[in-house]
Amino acid sequence: MNCKIKCLREKMKELDLDGMIITNEININYIIGTKAEGIIAITDKDNIFMTDTRYIEDVNSVITIEDEINIIDISNLSESDYLTFFSNCNKVGIEENNISYAKYLKYIRLFRIKEAVETNNLIEKQRMIKDDNEINNIRQACKITDNCFNHLLNYIKIGMTEKQIALEIYKFFIENGAETTAFETIVASGENSSKPHAFPTDRKIKYGDNIVIDFGAKYKSYCSDMTRTIFVGNVTDEIKELYNFILSCQIRTTNKIKHDMDGKEITESLEKEFNCRNYGLIHALGHGVGLDVHEMPYLSYRSSYILKENMIVTNEPGIYIPGKLGIRIEDTILVNRMKSEVLTTSNKEIIVI
């Protein structure tokens, strides 16, 4: 059986679940290995992907007999067919954070579910630990991102707009084997960089600007996420000092990211360093990266996540001075037992172009 379903079935057993309805499209991609609309029904006897004619050909080309997944065209299902799937199941898990209230009511009725049980991100938690294939895909996404950064260092010129640079990133990704960007690219220059989630604008790059570039590629559905802050023409000593402070924090937190460490504790110790200099930590320190660019675990002071081997997370401390500038440095990191591996390897010393 498909390893991911096998693992899921074990977790279901722990929760005393006889069945589960999977509606989250990223979880479906995780399990069947391709993007397709539909739902997965894990029943006492079968693993069933209910989809429609648009996807059947593609799904069949990806899954094998070893996966033990039956693909069913929903247009062939009658009301009475639905009744059979969970007829022997007492407790059926649902993805309460994903399923709409209307679909919840519909499936309860359609499948005649005896007891629907909230599964509290069961598959999202399973997705935290990456297998070799997943790691390789993310590694490749990171490599494309690194190559793109090198390209940008020659490409960016005074007078270009932020939008132009973001477009070049997209173009580079597509032309170098990525499916697309992993998320909406941030290219924020000068005063625009003080907003952590700035969108690229028509602002033109000027002499003396800093530019925050936060970008990532998607490779075989898997994401990378990296930020570099570079400088144009000149960087003042004051800003150099601030940059080097953030860089030293980023390196210290990177060294702490390993098996059995708590993301919350790492974040809190960074926050202390920031506070000593009268800066606030205005966003989380990092997040998991996988099929989704933001996924569990989170490295934040809000909640505790113990890091484990083969998790992949970001580490992105940033300082923002409203109306003036922002500096952020971010890597995608593979958690190991001893020294973790930084998958995005672009230079992070001060770069002046």
Next chain:
Amino acid sequence: MNCKIKCLREKMKELDLDGMIITNEININYIIGTKAEGIIAITDKDNIFMTDTRYIEDVNSVITIEDEINIIDISNLSESDYLTFFSNCNKVGIEENNISYAKYLKYIRLFRIKEAVETNNLIEKQRMIKDDNEINNIRQACKITDNCFNHLLNYIKIGMTEKQIALEIYKFFIENGAETTAFETIVASGENSSKPHAFPTDRKIKYGDNIVIDFGAKYKSYCSDMTRTIFVGNVTDEIKELYNFILSCQIRTTNKIKHDMDGKEITESLEKEFNCRNYGLIHALGHGVGLDVHEMPYLSYRSSYILKENMIVTNEPGIYIPGKLGIRIEDTILVNRMKSEVLTTSNKEIIVI
């Protein structure tokens, strides 16, 4: 008060609702006029947008005092604050097709909702009729799409890949005032074109190919949607005949699209024409276009939607011969009382490049 909320409040009165919780992000964009995460609470006294610091500055720059929308930073809200919003409301509408089951449970508890009522796409239905500003935005998105098509006729050359052409569309949009593409562009050549939802591949354009290009721009959050099928070097008489048949169908259905006509009936009469030639209608004839590229009303044999003045819909008949080719012709159309206006005006006679 904001016209859209005023209209919504009238519809709520008809449903005997004292309040409503709006969670659908496109509906929120529709009402406040910009993209921002959060929820809108329409209570007996106030219109409240609950959001966080990431969006407050932007939202404040868009809404005016006339909108009568209070913006609240959720981080300032205590549990007891939540209790006050709907305390005088007996029936509170929820967007059952959008709200997750978990959020449904959370809001019922947090706001202490007496009775939550499903609103059955209340705002989606309101969004079907476009105001002048919405029409102008869609008109502009269509204009950028037309200009892009003209550009492509000179750009596309034998040996280019489908992906390259899709990238050029994205580039043209960004460089010509669009925010982004309205949806994932389809560039499907030769045998790839027989899949209605093909993704661009590395297949190279060859002499004798047909190319289905289904694309649209997003302008100020509003979408356009157009498909043209063009030919490379040569087109056989047999395919010419098929193309002209689809074009004649597309023109006939365009002439039927006007105020008070039923989308279902228009689709059924097209299906008859197709069936007479032993072709099937394998997807809907069209759909509404607005903030979402696929929205109500739908022109399909599945359900009846009476078209009304100032709806904007697509008209996209297509024929697909598996493993061989597909031909689709699509326009975005503004529904009028008399003659509807085709907003995408690109040439749809046979084009051989």
